[in-house]
Amino acid sequence: MTQAHYWLRRLLAQYESGAASFPYHMGLSTAAWRALLAQMRWSAASLTPAHQQRLILLTELQSHRKAECDQLANWLFEHLVDDAVPLHRIIASASLGG
DSSP: OOHHHHHHHHHHHHHHHTOSOOOGGGGOOHHHHHHHHHHTTOOOOOOOHHHHHHHHHHHHHHGGGHHHHHHHHHHHHTTOOGGGTTHHHHHHHHHTOO
């Protein structure tokens, strides 16, 4: 397992457990989310209704900062190792908070 995959798996575990504050699908598009799960061979766990509500709220709070998030993700992408996609987008989403 590469270092990038280690971090992606760790972030996925924190997302599912609610231990970290991420927007819905960690700020990824549905297609990118599905690709990440497939890349990591990860079976998405069922989230509690309270956890789902929190993710939706964080997504709504960040929605007006999409341009800022995109700019940060693009900057991070310039320094990304090949197997770390979509770590740049996840970090950008988490960095903006809720």
